[in-house]
Amino acid sequence: MSESWPHNSSIHAFKQKMPFNQSSIYRALFHAFSSRIQVQREDAAVPNLEKILRATFRLSGRHSFEAMSLRDLSRETGISMGGLYNYIGSKDDLADMIESFMDVHMANTGRQFVNQIQDPRSRLEMSIRVYIYMGEMFQPWYQFIFMETRSMTRRQKEMAKGMEIRDVNMFREVVESGQQQGTFDPLIDAGMVGSSIIAMIQNWYLKNWRFAKEGVSAGDYADFTIRAVTKLLAR
Amino acid sequence: MSESWPHNSSIHAFKQKMPFNQSSIYRALFHAFSSRIQVQREDAAVPNLEKILRATFRLSGRHSFEAMSLRDLSRETGISMGGLYNYIGSKDDLADMIESFMDVHMANTGRQFVNQIQDPRSRLEMSIRVYIYMGEMFQPWYQFIFMETRSMTRRQKEMAKGMEIRDVNMFREVVESGQQQGTFDPLIDAGMVGSSIIAMIQNWYLKNWRFAKEGVSAGDYADFTIRAVTKLLAR
DNA sequence: GTCTATAGCCGGATAGAC
DNA sequence: GTCTATCCGGCTATAGAC
Numbered sequence: 022m023s024e025s026w027p028h029n030s031s032i033h034a035f036k037q038k039m040p041f042n043q044s045s046i047y048r049a050l051f052h053a054f055s056s057r058i059q060v061q062r063e064d065a066a067v068p069n070l071e072k073i074l075r076a077t078f079r080l081s082g083r084h085s086f087e088a089m090s091l092r093d094l095s096r097e098t099g100i101s102m103g104g105l106y107n108y109i110g111s112k113d114d115l116a117d118m119i120e121s122f123m124d125v126h127m128a129n130t131g132r133q134f135v136n137q138i139q140d141p142r143s144r145l146e147m148s149i150r151v152y153i154y155m156g157e158m159f160q161p162w163y164q165f166i167f168m169e170t171r172s173m174t175r176r177q178k179e180m181a182k183g184m185e186i187r188d189v190n191m192f193r194e195v196v197e198s199g200q201q202q203g204t205f206d207p208l209i210d211a212g213m214v215g216s217s218i219i220a221m222i223q224n225w226y227l228k229n230w231r232f233a234k235e236g237v238s239a240g241d242y243a244d245f246t247i248r249a250v251t252k253l254l255a256r
Numbered sequence: 257m258s259e260s261w262p263h264n265s266s267i268h269a270f271k272q273k274m275p276f277n278q279s280s281i282y283r284a285l286f287h288a289f290s291s292r293i294q295v296q297r298e299d300a301a302v303p304n305l306e307k308i309l310r311a312t313f314r315l316s317g318r319h320s321f322e323a324m325s326l327r328d329l330s331r332e333t334g335i336s337m338g339g340l341y342n343y344i345g346s347k348d349d350l351a352d353m354i355e356s357f358m359d360v361h362m363a364n365t366g367r368q369f370v371n372q373i374q375d376p377r378s379r380l381e382m383s384i385r386v387y388i389y390m391g392e393m394f395q396p397w398y399q400f401i402f403m404e405t406r407s408m409t410r411r412q413k414e415m416a417k418g419m420e421i422r423d424v425n426m427f428r429e430v431v432e433s434g435q436q437q438g439t440f441d442p443l444i445d446a447g448m449v450g451s452s453i454i455a456m457i458q459n460w461y462l463k464n465w466r467f468a469k470e471g472v473s474a475g476d477y478a479d480f481t482i483r484a485v486t487k488l489l490a491r
Numbered sequence: 492g493t494c495t496a497t498a499g500c501c502g503g504a505t506a507g508a509c
Numbered sequence: 510g511t512c513t514a515t516c517c518g519g520c521t522a523t524a525g526a527c
Contacts, residue, residue, distance in 0.1 A: 084407045087323035104493050172319045212470060213480050224455035245448050252487045325502060339511050
């Protein structure tokens with residue numbers, strides 16, 4: 022299943038360049054929202070925030086965020102009901118922290134990996150790889166956004182749609198620039214390509230149960246996706 | 257956006273060959289589950305079943321099935337709480353009716369369209385088209401299965417996974433038969449192709465809000481998907 | 492900074508009148 | 510076949526002790 026790809030785009034190299042990882046992301050989250058959080062001592066707040074977020078992902082995955090009760094969350098984290106409210110303003114606010122963090126910090130981080138690449142083909146390939154690797158590293162976060170935002174407030178729904186449209190457009194623009202430059206087939210609809218790439222990326226973090234069973238790694242999946250897109254865009 | 261395809265595979269031709277449509281499906285549902293439903297008079301039961309199912313799709317879409325209350329459902333249908341229980345055994349049972357109907361009746365219906373086609377390329381193309389057209393016709397049903405089964409009972413979750421695996425394998429087998437026959441590139445992983453086709457089909461019924469905004473029809477989408485898969489499998 | 496106790500509301504389900 | 514009335518347990522959120 023494995024194929025060769027440039028050494029510096031392996032998932033290990035990628036992880037080392039990230040400003041935060043699956044664990045340290047909770048410290049970044051704390052600093053991003055410390056004004057909203059009542060507990061100010063970092064050494065007390067960060068481990069509890071991590072417990073709360075991890076349990077939220079676990080319980081939302083088993084049920085749904087809406088159907089997850091704060092009693093469940095209290096039991097799962099070992100933090101009392103009253104204690105939880107020192108970290109979150111309300112149940113709604115908990116969802117908002119997750120979504121807002123994705124919208125601002127996660128998205129900016131992803132962009133840094135591709136912004137300096139000019140060549141459309143390299144930029145397209147690296148973008149696909151980075152999105153899939155981020156989906157691998159932060160799978161619960163992405164799945165949460167995909168599955169839960171539809172039942173949130175109007176504002177939160179719009180934020181999620183905005184993120185998706187921004188991503189589709191990013192891919193559409195890379196494809197268009199490659200078409201203008203003569204690298205890609207100009208007869209293929211760039212918007213449809215962008216939309217399909219997003220579908221493939223979402224498929225990776227939504228169907229990880231199937232890929233794990235079949236022994237398909239994030240690298241394998243990125244290779245396959247890049248190959249399919251390359252063939253589709255070949256002149 | 258539109259391209260040419262065989263006349264008999266237009267969505268209109270497809271709809272005429274279906275044994276039920278968006279409206280008459282509720283009659284089929286009633287007959288499939290009349291042993292579980294207390295109300296036996298068809299002329300009373302079918303319109304109420306339709307009200308109940310349509311409202312369930314609407315409310316589950318706005319929130320989630322788990323978070324939808326039977327009080328909401330009662331208000332939305334105009335049927336009292338007590339009245340609802342003459343049609344469903346429990347809230348769980350309502351979800352089970354939807355899922356079981358999809359598992360047996362809907363899946364068999366789809367299969368009839370492709371079973372007589374032997375040539376791998378034609379069979380692959382028709383399968384993609386039929387799945388996308390069914391996703392178009394019964395969008396709320398498919399979206400319900402995709403979004404809600406994860407929070408159901410173990411049995412119901414397994415049923416949903418089984419449906420998905422069956423679909424992926426169907427596509428994998430068509431691709432493999434084309435590879436053995438020498439029509440398709442034998443170096444492409446057939447399982448990954450199957451999985452990606454399912455992702456594209458699900459993308460159609462999950463992201464209809466975006467495609468509607470961009471004026472992409474089910475026919476357009478099927479054409480694009482078939483073209484992408486054809487290019488990927490070309491030798 | 493963390494806990495227990497409680498307020499006040501809403502959930503699924505059923506009994507029994509009509 | 511459809512309704513109203515009701516049981517009782519679980520829900521979010523807060524008050525106030527430590």
